[in-house]
Amino acid sequence: MPEKCLSRLLFATAGLFAVYVVFLITAIYFASSATQLAGESRSREADVVALETEYYAAASALSKANPSALGYVMPHRVDYVTALGSPTLTRADR
Amino acid sequence: MRREFHLKLRVFSGVIVLGALLLIVRLYFVQILHGEDFVIRAEHQYQSRETLFDRGTIYFTRKDGTRISAAAVASGFRLTLDPRQIKDADTAYAGITSVVELDRDAFFTAAGKTNDPYEVLASRLSEDEGEAIAALSLPGVHLEHERWRTYPAEEKAASSIGFVAYNDENTITGRYGLERYYEENLVRGSSGLFGNFFAELFANLDSVAGDARSAREGDLVTSIEPSVQEKLDQVLQEVQDKYGSRMTGGIIMIPSTGEIIALDTLPSFNPNEFRTSDPSVFGNPLVEHVYEFGSIMKALTMAAGLDSGAISRGTTYTDTGCTTLNKKTFCNYDLKARGVTGMQDVLSHSLNLGAAFIAGRLGHDRFREYFTKLGFGTETGIDLPSEVHGQIANLNSPRDVEYATASFGQGIAESPVEMIRALGALANGGEIVTPHLVSAIRLENGIEKKLTWSKPERVFSAEATEETTRILVNVVDEVLANGTVKIPEMTVAAKTGTAQVAGPQGGYEDGKYFHSFFGYFPAFKPRFIILLYTREPHGVQYASETLTHPFMELTHFLTSYYSIPPDRASAVIPDPS
Numbered sequence: 169m170p171e172k173c174l175s176r177l178l179f180a181t182a183g184l185f186a187v188y189v190v191f192l193i194t195a196i197y198f199a200s201s202a203t204q205l206a207g208e209s210r211s212r213e214a215d216v217v218a219l220e221t222e223y224y225a226a227a228s229a230l231s232k233a234n235p236s237a238l239g240y241v242m243p244h245r246v247d248y249v250t251a252l253g254s255p256t257l258t259r260a261d262r
Numbered sequence: 263m264r265r266e267f268h269l270k271l272r273v274f275s276g277v278i279v280l281g282a283l284l285l286i287v288r289l290y291f292v293q294i295l296h297g298e299d300f301v302i303r304a305e306h307q308y309q310s311r312e313t314l315f316d317r318g319t320i321y322f323t324r325k326d327g328t329r330i331s332a333a334a335v336a337s338g339f340r341l342t343l344d345p346r347q348i349k350d351a352d353t354a355y356a357g358i359t360s361v362v363e364l365d366r367d368a369f370f371t372a373a374g375k376t377n378d379p380y381e382v383l384a385s386r387l388s389e390d391e392g393e394a395i396a397a398l399s400l401p402g403v404h405l406e407h408e409r410w411r412t413y414p415a416e417e418k419a420a421s422s423i424g425f426v427a428y429n430d431e432n433t434i435t436g437r438y439g440l441e442r443y444y445e446e447n448l449v450r451g452s453s454g455l456f457g458n459f460f461a462e463l464f465a466n467l468d469s470v471a472g473d474a475r476s477a478r479e480g481d482l483v484t485s486i487e488p489s490v491q492e493k494l495d496q497v498l499q500e501v502q503d504k505y506g507s508r509m510t511g512g513i514i515m516i517p518s519t520g521e522i523i524a525l526d527t528l529p530s531f532n533p534n535e536f537r538t539s540d541p542s543v544f545g546n547p548l549v550e551h552v553y554e555f556g557s558i559m560k561a562l563t564m565a566a567g568l569d570s571g572a573i574s575r576g577t578t579y580t581d582t583g584c585t586t587l588n589k590k591t592f593c594n595y596d597l598k599a600r601g602v603t604g605m606q607d608v609l610s611h612s613l614n615l616g617a618a619f620i621a622g623r624l625g626h627d628r629f630r631e632y633f634t635k636l637g638f639g640t641e642t643g644i645d646l647p648s649e650v651h652g653q654i655a656n657l658n659s660p661r662d663v664e665y666a667t668a669s670f671g672q673g674i675a676e677s678p679v680e681m682i683r684a685l686g687a688l689a690n691g692g693e694i695v696t697p698h699l700v701s702a703i704r705l706e707n708g709i710e711k712k713l714t715w716s717k718p719e720r721v722f723s724a725e726a727t728e729e730t731t732r733i734l735v736n737v738v739d740e741v742l743a744n745g746t747v748k749i750p751e752m753t754v755a756a757k758t759g760t761a762q763v764a765g766p767q768g769g770y771e772d773g774k775y776f777h778s779f780f781g782y783f784p785a786f787k788p789r790f791i792i793l794l795y796t797r798e799p800h801g802v803q804y805a806s807e808t809l810t811h812p813f814m815e816l817t818h819f820l821t822s823y824y825s826i827p828p829d830r831a832s833a834v835i836p837d838p839s
Contacts, residue, residue, distance in 0.1 A: 171267045178274070210409070211389055214337040218388075220330055221414040224488070231492045248751035248828040 315409055318448040319481040320423060320440055322415065322488040323701070325824060330488055332423050333441065333533075336412040339392030339405045341384040345375050347402035357398045358383070362391050373402075386410060413533040418491050419526050421546040422646060422699065425533035438544050440482060440699060442647045447478050447703055480705040485521035485698075490514060493819050494524040497812045498794075502528045505799030505808055511548055511678055512794040513697075514816070517686040517782060520695035520715060523790070549642075549649040552675035553795070555778045556761025556805075558685065559671030560609055560617045561730060565688060566632035567605075569726035572623035575733075578602050579619040587663040592618070595760070595804075609733050609757060610741045614670045621669035622662065629665050630657045633674075635721045636684040637694055643716065644679050644697045652676035671761055682780070682793040688730055688755070689782035689791045692722035728786065731755045735785045742806065747814045751828030754817060755788075756781030758805040763798060774798050777805035779813050783821070784829040790820055 292300060320333035341358070348354060351373040358364055362384060372381035385408060387395070392405050411426045411434075424439020435449070436442035494512050502510040511527035527547045531539035567573040583599030584591055594600075594613050608616030621629050633639075639654040653675045656664040667673035676684070679697050687694045696715040703711045722730075734755035739748045742756065759778035762770035778795040782788040794809045794816075802808050820826070 174267065174270070210337050213334065214389060217331055217334045217336050217412055217414055223330065224415055227489060227492055231496055248831040
């Protein structure tokens with residue numbers, strides 16, 4: 169009886185140990201992947217920041233550009249119309 | 263049976279002993295033979311923990327809702343040298359300089375320190391540069407990951423964004439602007455940066471378990487619109503350059519919500535290079551300084567008079583050009599007496615005596631009550647550090663002259679943000695709101711927490727502000743630049759202000775002026791309110807000369823950029839809806 173019990177306990181221990189090892193490997197694998205992905209994510213964020221810096225510089229240059237120098241011309245005539253019933257129209261023209 | 267049991271027991275014991283022996287042998291290799299290497303590697307990991315910092319991003323928000331960083335964390339490499347491991351310094355130098363520039367003398371001086379295991383050659387290398395150097399596999403040349411705060415928007419709204427720097431405790435913290443105000447939200451641990459999973463896991467057990475930090479740490483989403491900010495900066499720079507002003511500033515706000523979409527002062531600085539900048543420009547005059555704003559205050563005096571019933575649109579008074587109260591004489595800007603004058607002319611011609619007349623009709627108590635309700639003398643609660651409140655001590659005086667001068671914006675001083683909050687009441691149906699920059703905090707778990715700001719507080723009736731607005735629209739249509747800046751399709755309400763500047767010895771200084779300008783549009787359903795000011799411009803006396811065209815340029819830009827439909831036109835078509 170004790171021998172049988174010991175054998176069962178040994179098998180159970182071995183089985184639990186194997187499960188533990190599998191869980192440990194899985195945890196390490198996913199955690200390592202998460203860490204690696206976090207690092208890559210940071211790198212990509214840095215790339216985005218570099219692009220954003222370029223964007224600001226381009227937007228600034230564009231904002232300061234003289235449209236006439238770029239070949240754009242003012243329209244000869246501009247007409248505006250206002251939709252009837254606009255609540256602001258009656259107030260403004262009172 | 264018993265023998266078989268003992269045999270199994272011995273085998274089991276043998277396996278355990280064998281395992282223990284293997285562990286001991288492994289420990290011998292780790293601790294005795296390769297101990298020094300592991301110590302160095304561990305130290306490197308510890309160093310990373312100290313220097314690789316993380317911090318929340320501060321975003322600008324474009325008009326379509328997309329976000330762009332105003333402050334972020336850049337990552338790259340620090341290039342270091344272990345002179346003990348250098349085999350051929352010339353080859354190492356040639357290899358490194360094929361990728362990045364490096365001072366030859368500095369390199370060979372560092373390489374010559376053969377007793378020093380750690381010399382920093384260069385910092386903030388890009389990812390590409392770091393990887394290119396790593397690919398050369400140069401002995402003794404090492405690369406460490408490095409992260410640092412960067413401000414892609416550079417000078418834009420710099421004094422409001424602020425920057426991070428080391429404090430007295432040698433810790434990187436926000437020192438100015440939003441960086442400082444929202445330090446608790448922006449600060450982060452150095453998670454996700456280790457190469458070693460176990461170091462990562464055990465170093466961040468507290469965050470794994472979860473704590474209150476996760477409910478507040480995140481990125482800031484501001485209402486600042488980058489293109490509008492760019493335009494405002496451009497306009498302010500033109501004023502600053504043209505008139506050589508001591509300072510020029512501006513705020514553009516949505517009057518119904520208090521969201522600020524652009525703000526800045528010049529001279530400014532680049533927070534990426536704050537170490538080499540003039541520290542005197544690090545503060546934010548929009549919240550930290552107070553000024554006597556002059557005649558733009560008359561619009562508020564007018565609204566108070568109309569709201570209280572002390573005056574009506576048809577009220578008149580006899581303008582004598584100058585008057586004396588409590589033995590102090592004050593005059594209209596041109597010293598002219600206009601005789602019987604209406605309320606429209608008080609704002610159209612910016613008459614000091616007209617404003618003083620309204621203040622007199624209001625009386626001390628009502629005048630003080632209105633100006634207190636407008637928030638003068640109290641902080642606005644804007645989300646920027648070191649805010650000061652205005653100085654309205656004169657309104658506790660029993661002397662009439664103090665109320666008269668306050669009615670046209672002299673003798674009391676306000677911060678620009680305090681001023682735009684009060685003026686915002688005219689553009690918001692009589693209610694003041696809390697100006698603010700941050701609309702939401704994006705938590706690290708992805709949830710976006712909308713910030714709520716205090717409810718609007720009513721100061722004037724909607725009728726009184728509408729009447730005041732009508733007067734201000736006439737100012738733009740008929741008087742401002744002789745009516746040449748009128749926009750036929752859009753109602754714009756605006757007023758100029760020119761104030762004398764108080765000197766350090768008391769009294770006002772000759773030839774020094776503070777110019778201010780505010781306006782909102784479309785006047786009867788405003789989308790934006792703009793406040794501009796320039797301090798001590800040269801060669802000009804009146805704000806109408808310096809700030810009218812900058813204001814109109816911003817108005818045209820915003821109208822076009824936000825496709826604001828015209829609110830008045832000759833042609834009328836039926837509403838398709």
